[in-house]
Amino acid sequence: xxxxxxDPHEIESRWQRVWADERTWEVRNEGVxxxxxxxxxxxxxxxxxxxxxxxxxxxxxxxxxxxxxPSGEPHIGHLKKYAVGDAIAHFHRRTGHRVLHPMGYxxxxxxxxxxxxxxxxxxRDSTAASIASxxxxxRSWGISIDWSRELGTHEPTYYRWTQWIFLQLLHAGxxxxxxxxxxxxxxxxxxxxxxxxxxxxxxxxxxxxxxxQLEQWxxxxxxYAERLLRDLDTIDWPEHVKTMQRNWIGRSExxxxxxxxxxxxxxxxxxxTRPDTLFGATFFVMAPEHPDVLRLAxxxxxxxxxxxxxxxxxxEGNEERGDVEKPKTGVPLGRTxxxxxxxxxxxxxxxxxxxMEYGTxxxxxxxxxxxxxxxxxxxxxxxxxxxIQDSEDPAAEDEQQGLPYAxxxxxxxxxxxxxxxxxxxxxxxxxxxxxxxxxxxASINYRxxxxxxxxxxxxxxxxxxIYCETCGAVPVPEEDLPVQLPDIEDYxxxxxxxxxxxxxxxxxxxxxxxxVARRETDTMDTFVDSSWYFLRYCDPRNEMEAWxxxxxxxxxxxxxxIGGVExxxxxxxxxxxxxxxxxxxxxxxxxxxxxxxxxxxxITKDGAKMSKSKGNVVSPSSIVERYGADTARxxxxxxxxxxQDADWSEGGVEGVHRFLxxxxxxxxxxxxxxxxxxxxSGSFAEGQPSGADLELLRKAHWAIDKIGGDLRRxxxxxxxxxxxxxxxxxxxxxxxASVQAQSFALSxxxxxxxxxxxxxSSEVYELLTGQRVWEQPWPQADxxxxxxxxxxxxxxxxxxxxxxxxxxxxxxxxxxxxxCRNAPNVLAHLDxxxxxxxxxxxxxxxNIVAR
RNA sequence: GCGGCGGUGGCGGAAUCGGUAGACGCGAUGCCCUCAAAAGGCAUUGUCCGCAAGGGCGUGUGGGUUCGAGUCCCACCCGCCGCACCA
Numbered sequence: 001x002x003x004x005x006x007d008p009h010e011i012e013s014r015w016q017r018v019w020a021d022e023r024t025w026e027v028r029n030e031g032v033x034x035x036x037x038x039x040x041x042x043x044x045x046x047x048x049x050x051x052x053x054x055x056x057x058x059x060x061x062x063x064x065x066x067x068x069x070p071s072g073e074p075h076i077g078h079l080k081k082y083a084v085g086d087a088i089a090h091f092h093r094r095t096g097h098r099v100l101h102p103m104g105y106x107x108x109x110x111x112x113x114x115x116x117x118x119x120x121x122x123x124r125d126s127t128a129a130s131i132a133s134x135x136x137x138x139r140s141w142g143i144s145i146d147w148s149r150e151l152g153t154h155e156p157t158y159y160r161w162t163q164w165i166f167l168q169l170l171h172a173g174x175x176x177x178x179x180x181x182x183x184x185x186x187x188x189x190x191x192x193x194x195x196x197x198x199x200x201x202x203x204x205x206x207x208x209x210x211x212x213q214l215e216q217w218x219x220x221x222x223x224y225a226e227r228l229l230r231d232l233d234t235i236d237w238p239e240h241v242k243t244m245q246r247n248w249i250g251r252s253e254x255x256x257x258x259x260x261x262x263x264x265x266x267x268x269x270x271x272x273t274r275p276d277t278l279f280g281a282t283f284f285v286m287a288p289e290h291p292d293v294l295r296l297a298x299x300x301x302x303x304x305x306x307x308x309x310x311x312x313x314x315x316e317g318n319e320e321r322g323d324v325e326k327p328k329t330g331v332p333l334g335r336t337x338x339x340x341x342x343x344x345x346x347x348x349x350x351x352x353x354x355x356m357e358y359g360t361x362x363x364x365x366x367x368x369x370x371x372x373x374x375x376x377x378x379x380x381x382x383x384x385x386x387x388i389q390d391s392e393d394p395a396a397e398d399e400q401q402g403l404p405y406a407x408x409x410x411x412x413x414x415x416x417x418x419x420x421x422x423x424x425x426x427x428x429x430x431x432x433x434x435x436x437x438x439x440x441x442a443s444i445n446y447r448x449x450x451x452x453x454x455x456x457x458x459x460x461x462x463x464x465x466i467y468c469e470t471c472g473a474v475p476v477p478e479e480d481l482p483v484q485l486p487d488i489e490d491y492x493x494x495x496x497x498x499x500x501x502x503x504x505x506x507x508x509x510x511x512x513x514x515x516v517a518r519r520e521t522d523t524m525d526t527f528v529d530s531s532w533y534f535l536r537y538c539d540p541r542n543e544m545e546a547w548x549x550x551x552x553x554x555x556x557x558x559x560x561x562i563g564g565v566e567x568x569x570x571x572x573x574x575x576x577x578x579x580x581x582x583x584x585x586x587x588x589x590x591x592x593x594x595x596x597x598x599x600x601x602x603i604t605k606d607g608a609k610m611s612k613s614k615g616n617v618v619s620p621s622s623i624v625e626r627y628g629a630d631t632a633r634x635x636x637x638x639x640x641x642x643x644q645d646a647d648w649s650e651g652g653v654e655g656v657h658r659f660l661x662x663x664x665x666x667x668x669x670x671x672x673x674x675x676x677x678x679x680x681s682g683s684f685a686e687g688q689p690s691g692a693d694l695e696l697l698r699k700a701h702w703a704i705d706k707i708g709g710d711l712r713r714x715x716x717x718x719x720x721x722x723x724x725x726x727x728x729x730x731x732x733x734x735x736x737a738s739v740q741a742q743s744f745a746l747s748x749x750x751x752x753x754x755x756x757x758x759x760x761s762s763e764v765y766e767l768l769t770g771q772r773v774w775e776q777p778w779p780q781a782d783x784x785x786x787x788x789x790x791x792x793x794x795x796x797x798x799x800x801x802x803x804x805x806x807x808x809x810x811x812x813x814x815x816x817x818x819x820c821r822n823a824p825n826v827l828a829h830l831d832x833x834x835x836x837x838x839x840x841x842x843x844x845x846x847n848i849v850a851r
Numbered sequence: 852g853c854g855g856c857g858g859u860g861g862c863g864g865a866a867u868c869g870g871u872a873g874a875c876g877c878g879a880u881g882c883c884c885u886c887a888a889a890a891g892g893c894a895u896u897g898u899c900c901g902c903a904a905g906g907g908c909g910u911g912u913g914g915g916u917u918c919g920a921g922u923c924c925c926a927c928c929c930g931c932c933g934c935a936c937c938a
Binding site: 005238239240242243244246247248250252254270271272273274285321323324326328352353354355357358359363364365366370371372373375445446447565568569638639640641644645646647649651652654655656658659661662665709710713715717718720721722723724725728731792794796798799800801804825828836837838839841844845847848849 | 918
């Protein structure tokens with residue numbers, strides 16, 4: 001027996017062949033709306049589901065991992081993501097759902113292009129090689145993917161529809177072009193993505209990045225700020241991800257207030273969250289980028305200084321300028337504006353602590369109640385006025401001490417109508433007053449910016465727009481899509497998109513007037529490609545439209561989305577925005593694409609992030625080669641809760657490998673005994689099991705019950721631990737329990753382990769039952785087997801554990817009390833004491849309080 | 852500064868509703884099998900006192916609520932993540 005050795009490679013390749021040959025994991029579109037889904041979190045669909053009388057389909061479940069970016073080979077993070085996703089997909093299938101579990105590649109992007117610049121190899125070729133490697137490995141991991149729906153975002157059959165979506169947004173006014181400041185590398189002569197700017201320098205050459213004004217395409221995501229925020233309440237996502245999105249959207253409630261500049265006859269609106277402090281506004285500040293700054297200073301004594309200050313501010317890097325510790329600099333503009341609430345003329349300044357991108361690019365400064373304004377006022381000798389009393393410290397009234405004060409309290413030094421009123425109440429009243437007087441109104445401001453999607457890159461989806469001298473920017477007609485990415489000679493950036501060098505491609509005719517015209521040479525941000533791929537999976541081969549609405553009705557929304565937290569903001573926000581916009585345009589019937597989200601933690605090595613430069617990379621292929629995919633997958637799920645970071649250790653893998661080997665050996669041994677003894681599967685029904693058999697069966701049902709619950713809450717680590725416990729029990733009782741009981745316990749273990757170790761589980765299950773485990777419904781625990789006639793009663797004295805006694809399950813509280821009082825060690829602790837109180841928790845414990 | 856998450860043996864972690872703290876695994880120690888090794892199996896393993904029975908202590912710190920607190924409340928310390936001159 002001990003000669004038997006678990007050979008994962010032989011087992012795994014056999015079952016992988018079966019799944020590939022039989023296309024086991026493919027699902028068809030039935031073209032009908034399925035019945036409302038049964039509650040996934042509730043009990044699974046039992047064996048009864050097999051013999052369903054009506055012809056309605058089982059409920060659907062769409063399980064999706066974020067699509068991989070194909071670069072080189074998959075890393076261990078991929079293994080974890082798909083191990084989690086596959087476990088969910090299998091569990092849903094076996095609890096009676098039709099599961100859509102597709103795969104694709106986010107294939108456009110920079111690394112392939114940089115590789116092309118270096119080697120001249122076409123990005124299409126290096127990407128294809130990488131995709132092939134991903135496909136090979138996903139198959140070797142045994143992930144249950146519907147390969148018939150595979151797609152790549154770089155394929156014209158896909159990006160044709162990315163372009164189509166762009167046109168829909170354009171027609172709806174949700175895509176627009178405007179001048180924008182972008183990151184420009186003077187050395188590489190190219191625009192850089194924000195994430196390519198490392199501490200103000202170009203990631204590739206290290207040159208200091210400059211700001212440059214360029215005409216760029218934007219998507220109007222800011223129109224959706226409120227809905228993107230509000231609808232977070234309707235989805236089942238981790239709280240920290242929702243929080244990140246809320247922070248990113250950055251909603252602030254307040255008011256817009258007009259400050260009139262009499263000299264120029266212009267109103268300057270400001271946004272403030274604290275209109276209650278308006279009476280404390282003693283000066284006014286504009287951002288250096290504000291278009292009116294130079295015009296205001298013109299002709300004043302300050303003009304030269306203002307020019308100098310603005311020039312300096314504009315050339316200063318974002319890093320430097322954004323430093324909170326930096327002293328507050330700025331210069332006067334030589335002009336004043338009127339504070340609308342009290343008519344005071346207050347001086348205007350330009351200062352770089354005011355940002356053009358937020359609010360109106362100008363602020364009212366309240367040094368008494370804002371730290372930054374306070375700093376500026378102190379540095380420039382400006383008046384500081386307290387207008388809110390500190391309720392905690394009323395003595396500080398009129399004193400400069402305790403300022404700036406950001407707390408609440410009654411208004412002072414403001415206006416007879418408001419003085420004495422609590423500031424929160426005054427805030428509302430003052431906004432009403434401004435509104436009545438036409439000097440301002442309640443307003444909401446967001447931190448969220450419109451999405452800049454233009455990239456001066458080759459390896460991306462071309463923006464389907466043509467520029468005509470007479471007609472301007474003209475959208476490419478839908479029937480001319482896709483605008484195919486042309487082949488080019490030189491991928492190196494030359495101060496414009498590499499596509500601009502494809503003259504034959506760039507020169508075209510205007511779709512509107514047929515005159516000479518030129519194509520847009522920028523491509524789209526790759527986040528555009530990945531903002532709708534989950535829709536295409538529902539109908540991936542459709543050549544007539546992006547999707548058939550009935551296909552989306554059948555599968556969307558995604559029931560369980562799985563991916564890394566690094567996409568918590570960008571990808572997840574963009575995809576949500578796309579769905580809302582497309583729904584508004586009548587193309588979708590739902591608002592949120594991802595009903596539930598799970599974010600898996602990182603796998604580290606010795607506590608550090610794995611990276612080539614650190615040389616601590618553990619490649620999935622090396623683990624699979626050494627231990628097999630089942631061990632690799634189980635270990636990654638066993639080391640800890642999957643949403644937390646976990647460290648990869650060799651010892652841990654060995655342990656899990658031993659466990660799988662033990663399961664296999666016991667199963668082989670048991671199946672041989674079955675061969676000798678002969679098994680009658682009905683044998684338990686005849687006689688009541690007892691002794692070791694009963695113990696073993698109880699453990700099996702306990703595991704069935706526990707693991708079902710664990711899987712619903714993503715507790716894969718404890719689920720695997722429970723299978724280990726069951727196996728330990730099989731091992732312990734292997735001499736005393738019957739072959740039938742052993743066989744039931746082991747096949748149950750295999751069945752329960754299937755979502756994590758599909759190959760070995762299939763092998764063991766077939767060995768013991770002759771059946772295919774994935775075709776069996778998820779096991780159901782027998783409630784009768786979860787109870788026993790006796791249990792261990794915990795006996796406490798004054799809350800401390802003093803003894804344990806066997807108690808009948810149906811014992812009354814009185815009887816339990818008696819048992820506890822008479823427990824030997826309880827008697828010893830009660831000796832000479834007076835019993836004050838007795839607490840009985842049936843099924844658990846008795847606590848006797850004594851003095 | 853604002854927001855979120857976390858702190859449990861030598862290590863990864865478990866304890867799902869306020870009810871036996873440390874499941875499961877790693878590591879360690881002893882033993883069995885073996886000529887030997889590998890593989891496998893059995894046993895012990897929070898800590899201190901004790902020959903044992905048993906007892907003391909123990910979930911970042913200090914308080915509180917409770918018959919009973921890792922779990923709830925208050926104050927604090929430490930770590931991680933996100934946002935941040937956002938008006």
